[in-house]
Amino acid sequence: MGSVGKVDVAIVNGKHRIACEVAVINTIKYELQNIQKCSNSGFDKVAVIPPVEKNLRKIQNCADAEFTLQQISKVYFIAPENFHLFLDSVGPAGQDENGQEKAKGYDVTAVIKQSAESDITEKKRTILDILSNAMKRKSKTKND
Numbered sequence: 001m002g003s004v005g006k007v008d009v010a011i012v013n014g015k016h017r018i019a020c021e022v023a024v025i026n027t028i029k030y031e032l033q034n035i036q037k038c039s040n041s042g043f044d045k046v047a048v049i050p051p052v053e054k055n056l057r058k059i060q061n062c063a064d065a066e067f068t069l070q071q072i073s074k075v076y077f078i079a080p081e082n083f084h085l086f087l088d089s090v091g092p093a094g095q096d097e098n099g100q101e102k103a104k105g106y107d108v109t110a111v112i113k114q115s116a117e118s119d120i121t122e123k124k125r126t127i128l129d130i131l132s133n134a135m136k137r138k139s140k141t142k143n144d
Helices: 028-040 053-066 080-090 117-143
Strands: 009-012 017-021 045-048 075-077 101-103 106-108
Touching: 009 117, 017 028, 028 045, 028 053, 045 053, 045 080, 053 075, 080 117
Parallel strands: 017 045, 045 075
Antiparallel strands: 009 017, 101 106
C-alpha cells in the first residue's frame, strides 16, 4: 500500500522526523495509503490532521483495523487545534529518553527559559498557518 513520496508537512530536527498528513479526505483508502507512504518514507511519527473531527474518527477507526500494532504505534490522529499539544508532548530535540540533553553523545546541562506567552502564541499561529495553507493547497488540488 502506498509508495515513498512527498508528505504534506515534514518536521525534522536532530531527534525527530515527523510527517504531517493533512487529511482533507479524498477516500479512506487514499488517506490510509498516505499514512503508509509517510511511514515508509522513514518518519518516526506520522501526524494525521483532518480539518473535520468526524473525518478524524473515520480515518482512525479504519487505520486501527488496517495496520499492525507496530505500524499504528507511530501514527497520531490529531485535531488541528490540538497540534501544538502534540508537538509539546514530543519534547524538544536533543533530549534522550530520560529528558537529559545530549550533544554529540555527551550529557549537557542546560537551563531552559520559559518562553513569553506572546512567543508561544506566535509559534502556535505559525504552525496553524502552515497546516491551514497545506489544507487549502490540498483542497484546491482536489477540486481542480
